[in-house]
Amino acid sequence: MVEGPRSDRIHLVKLRCELNGGQVEEEIPDHELLIDFLRERLGLTGTKMSCEVQVCGACTVLVDGNPVSSCCMLAADVDGHSVLTIEGLRDLPEYVTLERAFLNHAATQCGFCTPGFMLTSAALMASGAPRTRRERSEALSGNLCRCTGYSVILDAVEEAVGAYDEN
Amino acid sequence: MTRIEQVPHRTIGDAGAVGQSIDRVDGPAKVAGRAEFTGDMHVASMAFGRVLRSPLARARIVDIDVRDAEAIAGVVAVVTAADLSDIDATFGHAIRDRPILADGQVRFMGEPVVAVAAETDEIAQRAVEAIRINYEPLDPVVDVEDAIADDAVAIHTDFYPPGFAHGLGELGERDGNICYTHRITDGDAHDALQSADIVVEGTYRFPAVYQYALEPHTVIADHTGAELTVWASCQHPFLVRAELASIFELALDKVRVIVPYLGGGFGSKSYTKMEPIAAVVSRKAGRPVRIANRVDEAMVTTRRHGMICEMRTGAAADGTLVGREVRMWLDTGAYADNGPRVTATAADAAPGPYRWDAVSVEANCVYTNTAPSGSYRAFGATHLQWIGESQIDRIGRQAGIDPLEMRRKNLHQRGDILRAGGTPLDGDLIGDIEKVATALDWGAERGPDRGVGLSVGVLAAGAHPVSSATIKLGPDGRATLLVGSTEMGQGTRTAMAQIASEVLTIPVSSIDVHGADTWFTPYDRSTGASRSTTVAGKAVERAAREVAAALRETGAELLGTDSEHVVLIDGAATHGDATIPFDEVVRHRFGFSGGEIIGSGEVRPTGGTGSYAEGPVFWEVCIGGVEIEVDRDTGEVRVVHSVGIADVGRAINPDLIRIQDEGGTMQGLGNALFEEMEFSADGLLRNDTLLDYRIPTTADIPDRFDTIIVENEDGPGPFGAKGCGEGILAAIPAAVVNALGSMGIEINRLPATPERVWRAMQSSAEGVQDG
Structure with missing residues (x-):
């Protein structure tokens, strides 16, 4: 059960990426997780840590527009890529639509899962939204919410997708 | 101030009064990821804590060697039970049976044994991995059946005093591994079942369940010796304050508990959980320390009781119920946590809301060598x-x-x-x-x-209906509502604002509701048992009525009438066609640039009748x-x-x-x-x-x-x-x-x-x- 101490040697790597529309360049340990890079190093605390095994989706961010679990991705692996967190989504035009839809449908309760749902929803909006409720439900099945019964979140996403399509 | 229960008021259009599905007041911050949870906070010079937990369900601790951990650069403090000999390092609001850190033996897989603080989370983790503990494994008692067997090993052998907040009267003595028994006897159920035309019976099993609040328990503690400040994901800040004050022998006002938003609770954050560990590490480190559970740690911090239940129900041939007999054994794990209350509530739920000739219920709360069980939404009834x-x-x-x-x-x-x-x-x-x-x-x-x-x-x-609330109405006509209910997703800040809005006739957007800070927020016993809207909400209503009475009193002076003829409408004191907005009323009341009208309200079980x-x-x-x-x-x-x-x-x-x-x-x-x-x-x-x-x-x-x-x-x-x-x-x-x-x-x-x-x-x- 008892293990010895890990090696103290830290390999630093250079990370250059686009983050929330700006350029970031940092020297980081090669084993640093993307979520720790965002939350601890940059103070972007809108991304939440929960399950740590890529199940709950609370840590969802978009990498090149695709939802990923930042708890299970190395920060070094986003080198040369584009990362969007809830802090960046707030500045995009679709945010207003998503925000209004989530508020209209009371689709947030404790709020811990909400940033993750917002980012997954934003990816859905951008990628040509699935047509049916079942498809939307499947697309959101990688985000867990323990407060709501999910139906209000699906309603919100439906409204947002519809509203966005009209624009 | 005089208390007036019936104040003339008018419901305000769409501004948020009672009965309307307005947007929740914390919605925009939560959707934007701006709502602050304990783990998002940084306190100056904060260190990062980690806990080394037992890998075994039951064992004697032979020795603990922390020298390698202490030698790691960046390690600030390593704490074991040996560091806690100057305090009563136990807690438990029902039964004070739980050591902050295991002392001599471990009783469940996941029991905290050593806690460390370091400059970074990563160093803290390395320190934990460098600690060597020599355990002598003992046979664990895992199942309830084994725990109540005649020859079962006693998981606890010491005497423990009752906790300060079980609310169950005399707890009775422990009987082997049964730490609490609740009985309900109404008539002779055995006789009733003998005479029944139809009898059904069975043995049933309910599983251990994990609440899974997405945010695992998170605490920042700053113990300076004279004072203890805790930022915590806890549902009941005032009960946590009391427990910490008892552990460290501090006055209540020397313990300050601050509760930001909670990422779900469902009972998993009721009563004291990780706060004492964070506090003892901070005490040794001499600086603030954050401890954030991971999900696997949260699962062994608290859970729902598994249960075995035997039930017999009898009825006459026409379906008229006559009697029910129930015996149950709830698995409370290695420490009681809220087990006695869960057990009593389960006993209450056993008859169901039916008319019986006779009922007999025996509910037992049983220790086992598994993770402690406590509250989870609708406990007992579920x-x-x-x-x-x-x-x-x-x-x-x-x-x-x-x-x-x-x-x-x-x-x-x-x-x-x-x-x-x-x-x-x-x-x-x-x-x-x-x-x-x-x-x-x-x-x-x-x-x-x-x-x-x-x-x-x-x-x-x-639960116990003790709540109080304060409302301050400022010279800009906006109100600040101080109430101790914890916002964990249920929308209590919104509901409280709507209750105040209804009485004060100002929109919810003019009312700020914050989280509890026990230095400033008036006492509220707890957030649980579906009590906040009812009990704390009643205190808020009463506080608002005091403010309203003062507004009408000063409004009457301005309007040249008696206060009982002043009607509050849409944020103004009115009499006939004359209207004076609240900001003017407040400035008139205090002169110069104004002050704050303060109203308070309370709910208590004493000194009255009714529910x-x-x-x-x-x-x-x-x-x-x-x-x-x-x-x-x-x-x-x-x-x-x-x-x-x-x-x-x-x-x-x-x-x-x-x-x-x-x-x-x-x-x-x-x-x-x-x-x-x-x-x-x-x-x-x-x-x-x-x-x-x-x-x-x-x-x-x-x-x-x-x-x-x-x-x-x-x-x-x-x-x-x-x-x-x-x-x-x-x-x-x-x-x-x-x-x-x-x-x-x-x-x-x-x-x-x-x-x-x-x-x-x-x-x-x-x-x-x-x-």
């Missing part, structure tokens, strides 16, 4: 309702009486006494269950793979129904339609009620169909990740959700309100089990996994079924 309700349906099937008719015939009615000396039944259960039946199209023909079930129960709600004095504050109804479809080949259950009753007296915000009940329904389906913590024979938790412990996802949503909000204005809270949000969790597993029963599939063990349902179908095909 444990018992599915058992009691399935027996009602079985009797109905034997007597040839429809489940709905069984309930019409036997349920208590409004005003009946449910518990000797307690609050009479304050709801219309038969009316509620008829609504569920109508929504489910009860009696309709369904296919052979479809079943329908409903269930009824009540839950003693409100606040008698208890429970109200009976929360636990009523729901489902239609299901069962795959005959796999045993998989799909929920076609779920119906919940939110009997809330008066809906402060209907949308918030609806989403609470939908969320409760989903948790109920998880409890009913697939959630179960599995302990190995060695007492090791086998499914300690979300990969292995599955909770409901979007794939598990019923095809149709109905929440029926019932408003009879019969609650003791503000404007006739009473609480909600827990009852549905007790109702849904019972409804699912009864829907299966309607198809001849008898379930006596939850969760009703496909395998268990399939096996039950095979048994029923062999003819082992009722009626």
